[in-house]
Amino acid sequence: MSRIIAVANQKGGVGKTTTSVNLSASLSLSGSKVLLIDLDPQGNATMGSGVNKNDLEASIYDWLVDGVALSGVVHRCQAGYEVLPGNADLTAAELELLRQDRREQRLKDRLSPDLDQFDYVIIDCPPSLNILTLNALIAADGVLIPMQCEYYALEGLTALLETIEGVRERGNPDLAIEGLLRTMYDPRNSLTRDVSRQLIQYFGDKVFRTVIPRNVRLAEAPSHGLPAVLYDRHSRGAVAYMALAGEIRRKHGAT
């Protein structure tokens, strides 16, 4: 049974891509078959996985809009997971989807024939609650919410939770919250500790025990086209993402 996890938060720069790439790599290195879908026109998860978004024969646009087979678009990455690469063509896909019927279900429909090949499908979402993110939420079993422990990120949670509630009513009643992941966590910073305390107060065990520290190796790894778990596997950032993968596998019975 495969599990589809959307990594989403409309607040920008909270660690969606860093989480998607390093979680995919960590799950893959511990034996799971993983597909990483880059649903952001910025194409960061693609570049961060070592695939050049500007030099693709086929991209997620061809698969999502034109119906090209998955096997004709994916790239296998050094850490062993497959990536469905994205680039600026996704902006055109957004406008194209707005014109169609079942426009929110498109990703779910396109995924179903290939789903049984993977244990996990990880979807990196853009910083917006647009039709692309809605497609990810309709297709997903769970939503992983990366959270910088700062005011604007906390303030934006309400809108995200309302959108998730709306998706449950409109097409995906079983959409669960996989968890809230504290990222770029700096324990010396009282604002960070304060927001973290509020998260645990409101969300309890929906907050992952694993906390991702601020660690420069996580920011350096993408320029080498590698996840941190390969670029510097003993770094605090890499170790934290391996721990996150373990926490997720235990939740769903390791696959």
Place this chain on the structure above:
Amino acid sequence: MSRIIAVANQKGGVGKTTTSVNLSASLSLSGSKVLLIDLDPQGNATMGSGVNKNDLEASIYDWLVDGVALSGVVHRCQAGYEVLPGNADLTAAELELLRQDRREQRLKDRLSPDLDQFDYVIIDCPPSLNILTLNALIAADGVLIPMQCEYYALEGLTALLETIEGVRERGNPDLAIEGLLRTMYDPRNSLTRDVSRQLIQYFGDKVFRTVIPRNVRLAEAPSHGLPAVLYDRHSRGAVAYMALAGEIRRKHGAT
């Protein structure tokens, strides 16, 4: 003569809102008449200016789409600038604009009757190259590009510069680059220094001399509904934004 500055970068979390709010406050405290426009459905610039986005009688939607007069929507803030508040209704405005004819010119058209009341109009853009950001670029005299000195932000510059070039061809030939602003700058971090060197190499004097340091007071101020230049005017973050306001005023002859 008023100057319209769009603060834009599709990369999320690079400091667009923090720059918009603190630059508006700094220009206002040094005597300029300033309008801050919140064009992001997240409504962060609105909250960061002390206006409750969830309790508005009228928002930017009413002004932009329904043609309500500016004086009926703006709020005067403690630092003296006016804010045109935004909230999630902007997502509906986006879909509404896509249906209209002069859809990219709407903001420019709506601004022109009130422009002579202000020395500066600062537009906080969402983390996307969508119809809202396009409206800001069509209306603007200059684009201020906040830049975190990290790989994904550097990598995303090409797409942003191509969009700016497209806007010059399609409707705003005089659109200038106000400057690239290095934000959350940590000089101890070799990745930051490295990316900063590349920015100066490619963009020369288009890179602002003023550098905004990473400073926790900038992240704390929004939870008090205040710009940092009021919350803690002697902090390194506040001083840097006052210096940026000075650099911009000198460029255009202080107004």
